Amino acid sequence: MDWDKLRIFHAVAAAGSLTHAGDSLHLSQSAVSRQIRALEESLGTTLFHRHARGLILTEQGELLFEATRAMNKRLEAAAARIRDSAEEVFGQLRVTTTTAFGTLWLAPRLPTLYERYPDLNIDLILEERVLDLPMREADVAIRMKEPSQADLIRKKLMGIRIGLYATQDYLRRSPPIERLDDLAGHRLICQASSSPQVAAGATLVAQLMTQEPRSVLNINNYFGVLQATLNSLGIGVIPDYITEDFPTLVRVLPEVESGEVPVFLAYPEELRQSKRVAVFRDFVQDEIFAHRRRNREAAA
Incomplete structure (x- = not known):
């Protein structure tokens, strides 16, 4: 299957419009349309319903979009790991945790992390739903129980009551x-x-x-x-x-x-060597240790 056509299909499916996809790909609308028609012909199916207000995926188009979305996440992960081979820490890090922990504990402490690594971009996803880390819905998770998903590196951060x-x-x-x-x-x-x-x-x-x-x-x-x-x-x-x-x-x-409720930090095995993950993990651990030390000193 032609990778270039799949890339164009993914852009069209995400944008819902040939024009918008063409703008993002720096291609004309007619060039994008030709590539989509060629892909449909090679697959022997229709991928989009054409409407005056835009394009809607058919059932077959939804299946292909699901596959290209997974491929895109894998490619993003690979690109991030390649960038991580450099000394600098930069790029996007998607962190998921609960609304309360992210809002009340993590977010107020992030200035310390940004002072050390100003080129790091944190995408903080706050929700109670457990995201699928192996499928790269997020890079790092902080959760109030031990993750059950396979192929994850887990570290207990602390216990709370x-x-x-x-x-x-x-x-x-x-x-x-x-x-x-x-x-x-x-x-x-x-x-x-x-x-x-x-x-x-x-x-x-x-x-x-x-x-x-x-x-x-x-x-x-x-x-x-x-x-x-x-x-x-x-x-x-x-x-x-x-x-x-x-x-x-x-x-x-x-x-x-x-x-006691255990608090775990977890990330996919494939990000074991990621510098972005490492600096975030170390930052969270340092903040927990510092907070415990302040509490001990206050109690003394």
Whole structure:
């Protein structure tokens, strides 16, 4: 199969237009159209439905586009690995993690990484869905459980626990809370049970609900839980990696917490020699070690 025709097909399928694809490829619309017709003839099928508003892939076109998309990702990975053979650290690094960890822990620390490597481009993908690293949906993942996908290099970064926190303002104007059953007089702010979350967090929330809190505010991610807690709406059920950066929060019922939740960093085996991955991995580890050291010094 002609690689050049596949490249042009991929551009047309991605753009949905012969004109836009031609602009990106620096080819005329007629040249692009001829290449698509030739590819269709060689395959003996129609790849696009032609409409006045653009092009729509046929079922056969969708199959081919899926294949060229996978090929394109592999080519991008190969090009990145070739660039990584140089001494400089530059180019794109796609990092995926949860909304809370990416927003509240990782993003505020990225200036340190950019100071060291100003030519590095981070594409931060924040979502609860576990992306497929071997299929190159992302280069690096930070997740709250050990990845199960094959052909990945895994490293445990730390263990976290989920506990109860509130502001001094909320505690001053609310009934005392000294025992677990005192939750009956308070509003509980927690991640909604319908949201993707670690089992340890869901188990803790289920335990707290047996105390029949006076009111419950369910939010679908920890960023929202934190903001509601900081605004003194109630007692928040929050991971400790978040609260360590917000010293105004007070730990409530310290003996009540989840089991340990492991935090893993993972990346595909094929990126083992990638300098971009290595500097990001080392940066995250350094930030965790520095934070732990500050906590020990503060406790001493």
